[in-house]
Amino acid sequence: MHLLSPRGKLKHLFFSTATCQTIRSYSNGRAYKCIQNRDSYDYTYLLERCRSSSCLKKIHAQVVVGGFEQNPFLAAKLVGAYGEYGAPNMGDARKVFDNLSDRDVFLWNVMIRGYANLGPFEEALDIYYHMRLSRVSANRYTFPFVLKACGAMKCTKRGKVIHAHVVKLAFDFDLYVGNALLAFYAKCGAIEMARVVFGEIPQKDIVSWNSIISGYTSNGYAGEAIKLFRAMVQEHNFVPDDATLVGILPACAQAAAIHLGFWIHAYIMKLGMKVNAFLASGLISTYGNCGHVKIARDVFDRVCDKNIVVWNAMIRCYGMHGHTDEALDMFSKVIELGLCPDGLMFLCVLSTCSHAGLVSKGWEIFHSMEAYGIRxxxxxxxxxxxxxxxxxxxxxxxxxxxxxxxxxxxxxxxxxxxxxxxxxxxxxxxxxxxxxxxxxxxxxxxxxxxxxxxxxxxxxxxxxxxxxxxxxxxxxxxxGCSSVEIESIHHTFGVQDESHPYAQEIFETLKSLEGMEDEELVMTLM
Incomplete structure (x- = not known):
């Protein structure tokens, strides 16, 4: 069979009839003449151009027939390729892995990565422990995959054991591993440990900052997330990227930090960044929580590729501010466009009906959930x-x-x-x-x-x-507590709270205001 090699030179490869059919499946049906000669590099070339799981299995069969099933490099390629076609193919990947007698650290990592990305996540940890028993030393690429699996399971206890292994092997100061540890603790809600790991990373990069900011945001510490964002930009001179903004915008929405929301929106426009679905939903939520419904709608209208997340943000914005008709109209529009509403959208619409007292409409929407396959x-x-x-x-x-x-x-x-x-x-x-x-x-x-x-x-x-x-x-x-934003800084106060550095001045001012008559107070505040 005549086939162009990666270098563009014509090579002569010998394949069976089944393999010729495999090649035709992704070579637009061109006719090739089959002759008899092949090596592991030829299979690698085919694997890199494989476009379906059925094609992959045919090439896998040829690898076995050709006697290359014990080749570690080819095995790693097969395992990685099976992982790319989703969780149902991880069983085949595992068979390739189990049949190999000599496994290097790269192959172990590929197998762990497949389970860490697709699940079952428990299997990623099982492979890791078998790797240790096999006396294969983990490297800096092993731990991020194992920690990802621990984070997906929110298994803090086992993640701490992995952390101990990281320290024992002296990878705790590695940036790649440190970022993985930081993300793991944040996912498990152990934000204090995440902050400790963040502080121990010697040379932080943008991923480190993004991870700690989104960690604080996702765990409900909006104020701390905003402080870290300001420190990142103002003190450490990092330039925010898409991931940074996606991480900090929910914090702006939670804290109703409208000035920072304006700054982020202006920053996006100044750099000409594309407002994708994640950025758009974050901006809409921020403006919605701060009462700027018209600006939220303007952001919504400017998004070209609106997905369900963007529609949800806008419907929620209308619903929380009592714009019942607009919220219901948008829900109807979603249906007309052929989009499938998700569970969150139904929550937003039902909440809107609840606040508006629309019992019949609420029942109608509630009963319609089954028609869209929503549990x-x-x-x-x-x-x-x-x-x-x-x-x-x-x-x-x-x-x-x-x-x-x-x-x-x-x-x-x-x-x-x-x-x-x-x-x-x-x-x-x-x-x-x-x-x-x-x-x-x-x-x-x-x-x-x-x-x-x-x-x-x-x-x-x-x-x-x-x-x-x-x-x-x-x-x-x-x-309970109250907060006020002054010069883009949030100040939070509890009952009889004396922790603020200007607490004495604040209490004295309040005391003087209490003694004023209503008319005098109005004139003072004006």
């Missing part, structure tokens, strides 16, 4: 319970809970308890509270809400009993 979760049922509760349909909400095909959790019963409080149905509230004390025992708000309902009807003994339970179980209510 109803507890959150969807909680939205419906909230919708019915706001409409004073408490009995109907209770019946919905009883007929749920999945166990009702704290979100569902929490919505019903809130509705019972609004409509002062103390009998229902007591029944629901008893379930919540089991499902969500450490939530102080449940006890306090029930105590306030008892206060409203003068049942003081029950008030004392509810508060006594809080004390006996040592459940503490989260301390």
């Amino acid at each position: 109803k979760t507890e959150e969807h049922y909680a939205c419906m319970v909230d919708l019915l509760g706001r409409a004073r349909l408490l009995d109907e909400a209770a019946r919905l809970i009883e007929t749920m095909p999945i166990p009702a959790g704290k979100h569902v019963y929490g919505a019903l308890l809130g509705a019972s409080r609004v409509h002062n149905n103390i009998e229902l509230a007591e029944k629901v509270a008893e379930k919540l004390f089991v499902l969500d025992p450490d939530n102080a708000g449940r006890y306090i809400l029930l105590a306030k309902m008892y206060e409203d009807v003068g049942r003081w003994e029950d008030v004392a009993r509810a508060r006594k339970q809080l004390k006996e179980k040592e459940i503490r209510k989260p301390i």
